[in-house]
Amino acid sequence: MSFDLSVIPNKNIVLAVTGGIAAYKSAILVRRLKDAGFNVRVVMTHGAQAFVTPLTFQALSGNPVHTELLNPEAEAGMGHIELARWADLLLVAPASCDTLAKFAAGLADDLLSTLYLATKSPVWVAPAMNQQMWAAKATQRNLNTLVEDGVHVIMPDAGSQACGDVGLGRMPEPEDLARQVTQYFHRAQRAIAEKFGMLAGKHVVITAGPTREAMDPVRYISNHSTGKMGFALAAACYAAGAKVTLIAGPVSLDTPNGVRRINVSSAVKMLEISMQMLDEGCDIFIATAAVADYRVAEVAEHKIKKTGDELNISLIKNPDIVATIAQQQKRPFMVGFAAETRNVEEYAAGKLVAKKLDMIACNDVSRPDIGFASDENAMMVFFAEQYQMQKRELEKASKQEIAQQLVEAIHDALHHEIEPV
Numbered sequence: 001m002s003f004d005l006s007v008i009p010n011k012n013i014v015l016a017v018t019g020g021i022a023a024y025k026s027a028i029l030v031r032r033l034k035d036a037g038f039n040v041r042v043v044m045t046h047g048a049q050a051f052v053t054p055l056t057f058q059a060l061s062g063n064p065v066h067t068e069l070l071n072p073e074a075e076a077g078m079g080h081i082e083l084a085r086w087a088d089l090l091l092v093a094p095a096s097c098d099t100l101a102k103f104a105a106g107l108a109d110d111l112l113s114t115l116y117l118a119t120k121s122p123v124w125v126a127p128a129m130n131q132q133m134w135a136a137k138a139t140q141r142n143l144n145t146l147v148e149d150g151v152h153v154i155m156p157d158a159g160s161q162a163c164g165d166v167g168l169g170r171m172p173e174p175e176d177l178a179r180q181v182t183q184y185f186h187r188a189q190r191a192i193a194e195k196f197g198m199l200a201g202k203h204v205v206i207t208a209g210p211t212r213e214a215m216d217p218v219r220y221i222s223n224h225s226t227g228k229m230g231f232a233l234a235a236a237c238y239a240a241g242a243k244v245t246l247i248a249g250p251v252s253l254d255t256p257n258g259v260r261r262i263n264v265s266s267a268v269k270m271l272e273i274s275m276q277m278l279d280e281g282c283d284i285f286i287a288t289a290a291v292a293d294y295r296v297a298e299v300a301e302h303k304i305k306k307t308g309d310e311l312n313i314s315l316i317k318n319p320d321i322v323a324t325i326a327q328q329q330k331r332p333f334m335v336g337f338a339a340e341t342r343n344v345e346e347y348a349a350g351k352l353v354a355k356k357l358d359m360i361a362c363n364d365v366s367r368p369d370i371g372f373a374s375d376e377n378a379m380m381v382f383f384a385e386q387y388q389m390q391k392r393e394l395e396k397a398s399k400q401e402i403a404q405q406l407v408e409a410i411h412d413a414l415h416h417e418i419e420p421v
């Protein structure tokens with residue numbers, strides 16, 4: 001299961017294409033909607049078929065194209081009522097003057113106009129026409145009626161038109177339309193997650209990636225952490241309805257959708273920002289960062305020169321970020337990670353107590369198939385004694401799936417009845 005919110009799973013779009021030169025753009029629109037993860041079925045009016053063939057849309061959508069209302073053969077596949085129920089969105093692009101007029105008048109003399117009346121789904125229209133036809137009083141009157149009826153009108157762009165005119169009436173580019181549709185579903189999905197998600201109403205702060213400890217203006221000490229686990233957790237927490245702040249060391253990963261990211265370099269800076277997050281109000285703190293244990297005692301002001309055969313650099317201990325946060329009076333629910341090469345469970349359980357954590361997830365980084373740079377992970381999760389919860393084994397899976405299971409573990413611990421001892 002993917003928690004990347006840039007891809008919307010299992011949403012159905014009926015794309016209705018009507019007669020106009022912009023119909024060619026709808027072919028690309030199908031591609032973009034499919035890229036974004038939507039299931040697409042195309043309805044074409046007779047006018048649309050004068051511009052593009054149904055075969056084009058069938059090939060691009062991977063589904064038969066619906067063109068007729070009263071054709072027993074076509075209705076045998078998915079009838080107009082089934083199609084109307086299947087749709088999570090009816091998107092009419094391009095929407096011709098004629099279609100807008102039919103919708104406004106409530107006619108039902110072809111497949112699309114019937115579908116419009118039969119569907120409960122939201123309806124979006126992207127009018128595209130000659131600028132004079134757009135400006136016509138009848139068109140504007142029909143649009144006003146549609147808006148009153150709850151139809152969402154995507155305004156046409158201005159510019160040069162296929163007919164040689166210049167003005168309002170161009171259908172927006174397919175990428176732009178696909179983005180608007182995707183954002184609409186994101187917002188709807190987000191509203192549900194914020195209300196009913198496992199971490200609804202929580203502010204989660206996550207540290208991720210390595211830290212960089214400067215030696216001089218050009219060199220540093222760091223490690224191989226990629227930040228993938230922390231970023232996957234940020235996406236999973238957001239999908240679970242939380243507000244998420246990701247304090248990221250230097251990594252080359254895209255910020256998950258909806259997540260606030262604060263880039264840092266050194267461990268000291270990572271701690272400073274983490275403390276600021278406590279002031280802001282933090283409910284859950286997840287420390288996935290591979291923080292450098294030591295930093296250079298005195299960072300050279302200028303580049304260190306190659307002089308003798310040996311170079312001694314004195315290191316001093318970095319603050320332990322997760323342990324410092326755990327010591328604060330108003331502490332959040334604390335989750336730590338432990339990467340070990342041996343005695344994995346024993347060391348992890350020790351860290352849970354030593355760092356005063358509520359939960360710790362540990363993995364064996366000596367296994368070449370999981371851990372640092374891998375896309376997969378396998379973990380053992382321990383809870384602090386007061387939760388009286390059994391340890392959990394998370395079997396090898398993608399970091400996204402592991403992240404989701406960790407969200408569930410956090411949710412369960414937060415809702416666990418703590419029995420009086």
Ligand code: C5P
Pocket residue numbers: 207267287288289290291292293318319320321322323335336337338339351
């Ligand atoms: O002690 P160790 O580095 O193995 O502990 C790992 C856990 O402690 C991780 O959750 C890591 O993010 C956190 N940690 C920290 N600050 C440090 C060292 C580790 O927050 N200086």
